[in-house]
Amino acid sequence: MKRHWHQTLELILNIRGDVKIVVNEEAFHLKSGDIILINSNEIHELYSDDAVMIALQIKPELLKDIVIDTKKLYFDCNSVRSNKPDRFRSIKRVIAQIIKYNMDTNELIDLKNASLVYELIFELCVNFLSDKKDAQQYTEETLDRLSGILGYINSNYNEQITLNELAEKEFLSVPYLSKFFKQSMGISYSDYIKQVRLHHAVIDLYNDTLTIDNVASKNGFPNTRSFVTAFREKYNELPSTWRKKNVGKALGSIEATKESSVNYLHNEPLSYYKDIANFIEQYAELESTIALADDKTPKYSTNISADVSKFKRKLYHSFKTFTGVSRAKEILTVPVQEALKLVQKEIGFTYIKMHSILDDDMMVYNETSSGSPIYNFRLIENVFDFLLSINLKPLVQFSFMPKKLASNSEKTVFYTEINTSPPIDMDKWKQLIHALTNHLIKRYGRKEVRSWLFCVWNEPSTSNHLFGFEKNEIFYNLYKNTYQVIKEIDSSLSFGGPAAFSTYGKSEDWFFRFLDFSITNQCKPDFITIHYYDIDLSTVKDSTMDNLYFPQIENKELCLSPTKNSFTQFIDRVKKGLQKIGFDDEKVYLTEWNSTVSHRDLMNDTCFKASYIIKNITENYDRLDSFGYWLLTDYHEEYLMNKSLFHGGLGMLAYDNIKKPSYHAFFLLNKLGDVLVESGDGYMITKREDDYQIILHNYQHYNDTYAKGIAINISYNNRYSNFTNNSKREFYIELSNIEGTYEIRHTLVNRTHGSAFDNEVRLGKTEGYHTIDELNYLKGISVPKIKIEYADSSSKSITIQTILEPHEIRLIELSKLSE
Structure with missing residues (x-):
């Protein structure tokens, strides 16, 4: 920053690197943690190659009401020439709080800023006010x-x-x-x-x-x-x-690379956020826990009027089409089988999405010394036998590559090192698919297998570091050959794809290019499978995701969607694109969906995830043919298992099949009726004969800081600091043209009721193993709250008034009593 001056007071805090600052011809070298105040009209300049600094300016007008003569005001605040670093901690604390509060949108931020600035001025006056005579060196x-x-x-x-x-x-x-x-x-x-x-x-x-x-x-x-x-x-x-x-190149790039003078007003948040977050964590002295909502918590109201004699459309409840587990081998384990039995009993899905039925731990493929194939489908039988016994039909995804068939034995992902390279011999691959499919038909019958779904590979649109290949043509060839094998066996078998990976802000170009290929090459899928995660890949350097690698995901280096409506926007894009190319009638199965891809995002265990699910499904009810929430249980082998019960896993069931709020969300959705009466922001009303169901949510979107991948004041026990607007929501619901006496049952999930994680925190034992008694206790108390009341619709209307806590979901069931 070239020499300049201004009337404002300016605090400069260096949080990384080295800075040379010259003030009125006197030079100072600021190390990390140093702070200096530039008084009014002091000429100064800064030089650095790699520093991250915070600059805060205080206008003189703010001082006029609290000091007699601002012209004589002079502060001697310079940690470089002080041997008492503790003197500066209070200043750093206030600066850290100012930054934290201003990182997020809040309608009261101006009021908060005013209070913090006056606190800052107080600390400066108490600790650093000087009677130096030559304060105005320059008139x-x-x-x-x-x-x-x-x-x-x-x-x-x-x-x-x-x-x-x-x-x-x-x-x-x-x-x-x-x-x-x-x-x-x-x-x-x-x-x-x-x-x-x-x-x-x-x-x-230029x-x-x-x-x-x-x-x-x-x-x-x-x-x-x-x-x-x-x-x-x-x-x-x-x-x-x-x-x-x-x-x-962009204009000004030479100035950015060649100049050593610092433009500290230049905003590069993605590279600075971690340093700023660490500074806030160290100095802001924020509350260690976020209290539950109380009478002082702000609230806003929603008024709903619905004529229950009218209805909009029939509902098909496509959220129940798919559930998902990670690897086929996991279905042979007791915890996963118990999880599947539970979810089928209480919700009842139609299909299950899984991958890795061809992995080596399924012992499907081997070769003789001369290279002849050896098949063994025994473990696949065990998996499918169990699934059919609990009324689940498989999406038979032919993945991944047996190492004997792999073209690159070193191309692996996950802890179990599954191979994601294409086949070295396409003929042997086709023979394997042919043998397996014929075996399934022989064992389970042609009629049954025709009701299943088939596809090949998982997320081929990701980079070569993950599931994709060096060239799109490699997947196209794999898809076409597999498609032809299935259709030659039985043209009535349903074969689809491509399980394309989509995120917020990511173009669906790959997906539509694949569909164009399928049309041109007479291998059009019978149904479409897609995946969607609410992460923001705008910081990833290219659309092929070449630098999106799993260590990034687990270190939480990925950003989340900054907008709360990104899921709806994604569906809009997909449906518009499919209509444009004539794919209007094909079923579109969303077989993987979540707010994140990380198995270590602590929000996954909280009430946030329940309201996220209710919001997005009710706003897009039946718009897709499935909403396959990924995934069912935290028992999986993609990564080393974490010993903590609530470690941020993607599952809606924690270890020991403890139900998370996300599980309760699907449980409540399953109670909705088959006819839509009305829906809107925060609510959906359905009907089944003379009974009515109202599902509500108070979704709160995480703040901008958390969306950028920076978790400030977040720990195992404290997971709600990343929400700026923690407001209650009051609903006034008037149902008209309703007759009779009704039992009104409220079933609700919030931080007090139905949240196993919050109950574990209250239990006082976290981040470790639990005894059987403790687990049974958590299971017993982590259930939704039920409250029952009665109403008589003598005036042909019923009014319901209720208040939802932040992140709460609630089902209100009106059951008509016998006359």
């Missing part, structure tokens, strides 16, 4: 003169202005002006104007229609030679050479 008259001189130079740099001309304009002698300028700016007049001209000339170099001669004359250089000389002095190369290297 306002002197600074006005300097400002006028610089303004004249910046306006006329492209003219041949001389020091003599400037001295005459300011009514000064040339020697006095030369000395004044050098003392004030730390640089001679001739060097300063040369730097100004160079700055503008660099910008013009315009390749200008010759070097044009650039020189356009920016006030006496001749081309003087421009070339000045440029080489600063950038160590000729202007023509630099232009060839930088053509096509």
Whole structure:
């Protein structure tokens, strides 16, 4: 930052790297953690290569009401020349709090800022007020003169202005002006104007229609030679050479890379957020836990009027089409089987999505010493036998690659090192698919298998580091050959795909290119499978996700969607795109869906996830043919198991099949009727004969900071700090044209009722193993609350008034009593 001054007080806090700052000709070197205050009208400049700093300016107007004479006000706040670092902690605390509160949107932020700024001024006055006499080293008259001189130079740099001309304009002698300028700016007049001209000339170099001669004359250089000389002095190369290297780059990039002066007003949040977050964690002294909502918690109201004699459409409850577990082998374990039995008993899904039926731990494929295939489908039989016994039909996904068939034995993912390379021999792959499919038909019958779904591979649209391949054509070939094998066996078998991976802000171009290929090559899928996660990949360097790697995911380096309506926007894009290419009638199965891909996101265990599910399903009810929440249980082998019960796993069941709030969300959805009466922001009303069901949610979106991947004041026990607007929501519901006496049953889930994680925190034993008694206790108390009341609709209307806590979900069932 070049020399400048201002009326405001400015606190500069260095939180990373080294900074040189010059104040009134005195230089200071700031290390990480150092802080300095620049008083009004002190000329200063900063230099650094890699620093991350926080600058906070206080306008003089804020001081007028609390001090007698602001002109005599002077603070000596400089940690570089102090041996008492604790003196500065209170200042850092207030700065940290100001940053934290301003990271997130809040309608009362101006009021909070005012209170914090006055607290900051108080701390400065108590600890750093100085009676230094020469506080105003530069008078306002002197600074006005300097400002006028610089303004004249910046306006006329492209003219041949001389020091003599400037001295005459300011009514000064040339020697006095030369000395004044050098003392004030730390640089001679001739060097300063040369730097100004160079700055503008660099910008013009991006315009390749200008010759070097044009650039020189356009920016006030006496001749081309003087421009070339000045440029080489600063950038160590000729202007023509630099232009060839930088053509096509963003304007100003040379200034960002070559200048060591710091522009601390330049905003690069993605690279600075972690440093700022660490600073906030260390100094802000925020509350360690977020209290439950109470009478003081703000609330807002929603009024609903519904005529129950009318209805909008029939409901098909497509959220129940798919459940999901990770790997086929896991279905052979007792915990996963118990989880599936539970969910089928209480909710009842139609299909199950899983991958890895061809992995080596399923012992499906081997070869003789001469290379002849050896098949063994015994474990696949065990998996499918169990699924059919609990009324679940499989989506038979042919994945992943047996190592004997793999073209690259080193291309693996997950803890179990499943192989994701294409087959080395396509004929052997086709023979395997043919043998397995015929075996399934023989064992389970053609009629049964025709009711199943088939596809090949998982998320081929991801990078070659994950499930994708080096070229799209490799997957196209795998898909087409597998499709043809299935259709040759029985054209009535349903074969679909491509299980494309989608996220917030990510183009669906890959998905639609695949569909174009399928049309052109006569292998159009019978149904479509897609995945969606509410993560933001705008920070990933390219659309092929080449640097999206699983360590990133588990270290929580990925960002989340900044908008609460991103899921609806995704469905809009998909449906519009499918309609455009004539895929209106095909079923679209969302077989994986969640707010994150991380198995370590602590929000996964909280009430947030329940309201997220209710919000997004009710707002998009039946718009897709499935909403396959990923996934059913935290028992999986994609990563090493975490010993903590609530470690942020994606499952809606924790270890030992303890129900999370997300499970309760699907349980309540399952009680909705088959006819839609009304729906809107925060609610949905359905009907079944003379009974009515109302499902409500008070969804709160996480703050912008958390969306950017920065968790401030988040710990195992404290998981609700990342919400800015924790407001209650009051619903006034009036049902008209309803007759009879009704039992009104409220079933609700919030932090007090039905949240196993919150109950574990209250239990006082977290982040470790539990005894059987403790687990049974948690299961017993982590159930939704039920409250029953009665109403008589003598006036042909019933009014219900209820208040939902932040993140709460609630089902209200009106059951008509016998007359």
